[in-house]
Amino acid sequence: RQNNRIARRLLAADGYLDLDLPQYALQELDRIPEPGAFLPSICYLRGVALKTLGRTAEAIPFLEDAARLIPVPLCRFAWKSLSECYAAEGD
Secondary structure, X not given: OHHXXXXXXXXXHHHHHHOOOHHHHHHHHHOOOOOHHHHHHHHHHHHXXXXXXXXXXXXXXXXXXXXXXXXXXXXXXXHHHHHHHHHHOOO
């Protein structure tokens, strides 16, 4: 039951990102009490939301975790976002 609630929050956060409403995505992610097995997805979505808001330095640790935790080949999305954040920060 808890997993279903978390999955709904993740879907809502992803939907808000699709609508270019990253602040609402972050609000949905903040409502997840214990990430458990969903940690990689939460890290990725939080990193993308922060990146979209222009808060690239804050996004980097979340995207690093996502890139490390998400299995190949899906981690490539996290790596791409991470490299964009590093470039925005001048690294």
